[in-house]
Amino acid sequence: xxxxxxxPQALSIQEGENATMNCSYKTSINNLQWYRQNSGxxxxxxxxxxxxxxxxxxxxxxxxxxxxxxxSSLLITASRAADTASYFCATDAAGANSKLTFGKGITxxxxx
Amino acid sequence: EAQVTQNPRYLITVTGxxxxxxxxxxxNHEYMSWYRQDxxxxxRQIYYSMNVEVTDKGDVPEGYxxxxxxKRNFPLILESPSPNQxxxxxxxxxxxxxxxxxxxxxxxxxxxxx
Numbered sequence: 753x754x755x756x757x758x759x760p761q762a763l764s765i766q767e768g769e770n771a772t773m774n775c776s777y778k779t780s781i782n783n784l785q786w787y788r789q790n791s792g793x794x795x796x797x798x799x800x801x802x803x804x805x806x807x808x809x810x811x812x813x814x815x816x817x818x819x820x821x822x823x824s825s826l827l828i829t830a831s832r833a834a835d836t837a838s839y840f841c842a843t844d845a846a847g848a849n850s851k852l853t854f855g856k857g858i859t860x861x862x863x864x
Numbered sequence: 865e866a867q868v869t870q871n872p873r874y875l876i877t878v879t880g881x882x883x884x885x886x887x888x889x890x891x892n893h894e895y896m897s898w899y900r901q902d903x904x905x906x907x908r909q910i911y912y913s914m915n916v917e918v919t920d921k922g923d924v925p926e927g928y929x930x931x932x933x934x935k936r937n938f939p940l941i942l943e944s945p946s947p948n949q950x951x952x953x954x955x956x957x958x959x960x961x962x963x964x965x966x967x968x969x970x971x972x973x974x975x976x977x978x
Contacts, residue, residue: 782963794868794954794969795907840906844964850895850914851922852964856906 756784756841756855764861771828773858775841776821782844784817786826789838789857798826798839803846831862866891870955870970877945878978885940885973887955895960896938897922897967898930900951907954913938914960945977 759774775784783802787795801808801817801824808815814827828835838857845851868889877883889896897912899922909922913932927949929941938957942949952974956967 783965785966787967792952792972792974794971795956795967796969797966800966842907842967850920850960850964851909851912852897852967853909853923854899854907856904 756843756853758839758841758855758858760858761856762859762861764863765831766863767831767833769831771831771835771860771862773826773828773839773860775824775826775855777824777841777843778822779843780846781819782846784815784824785842785844785852786813786815786824787840787842787854789840791837795840828860831860833862833864836860836862866968868955868957868968868970870953870973872973873971874974876976876978879946880944883942883945883975885942885953885955885975887938887940887970888936889938889955889957889968890936891957891968892935893957893959893968894935895964896932896955896957898928898938898940899954899956900924900949901954901972902951910940910953945975947977949975950977951975 756777785800786798789795812829817824840857842854898910899907911930913919955970958967959965
C-alpha cells in the first residue's frame with residue numbers, strides 16, 4: 753500500500769488564493785519531500801523536511817510536519833496560473849532500505 | 865548543467881523483444897532509482913541502487929533488471945516486455961547518506977508494448 757497519501761485528489765482555486773495540500777503516511781520517516789510535475793514531465797523537487805523539523809519555508813511554499821499525526825501539509829501562497837501541476841509527497845521510511853515512496857498525487861488547477 | 869538523461873524518450877515495441885532504457889547522471893550521485901508512473905497509481909519504484917554494484921528491489925521489480933557498473937549509469941532492462949509494462953518510466957538520482965535526499969528526475973521514457 754502507499755506510504756504517502758495526498759488529500760485532496762484534486763483542487764481548483766482562483767489565482768491569488770492559497771492552496772493547501774495534505775499528505776498522510778503510515779510509518780516513521782527520515783524525511784518527507786514534496787515534488788511538482790507538469791503534464792507528463794519529470795518531477796521537480798520542491799522541498800524536503802526532516803523528521804526533527806516542524807516547519808520549513810521556501811519562497812511561496814510552506815511545509816509543516818506533524819510526526820505524532822504522521823501528516824504533512826504543503827501551502828502555496830498567492831497562487832499563480834503557473835502553479836497548475838500535480839503535486840506529490842514522498843517519504844523516506846526510517847529503517848527501510850533507502851526506498852522513497854510516493855503518493856498518488858494531487859492535481860492543482862489555478863484559474864487565471 | 866546538472867542533469868539526468870534518459871534514452872530513448874519514446875519507444876514502441878512488441879511483446880518479447882528485449883529492450884534497454886539508458887539513464888545517466890552527471891552529479892556524482894550515489895543513489896539512483898527507476899520508477900514507473902501509471903494513471904491512478906502514482907509513481908512506483910522498480911529498482912534502486914545506493915552505489916556501484918549495489919542494487920535492490922523496489923515495490924514493482926517483476927519483469928525488470930538493472931545493473932550499476934559505473935556510478936553515472938543505471939540502465940533498465942526489460943528482457944521480455946509485456947503489454948502490462950506499457951508505462952511512463954522515470955530515472956532519478958540523488959545524494960545518499962543513510963537517507964534519500966532530493967531526487968533529480970530525468971525527462972521520462974514513454975514505453976508502449978503491443
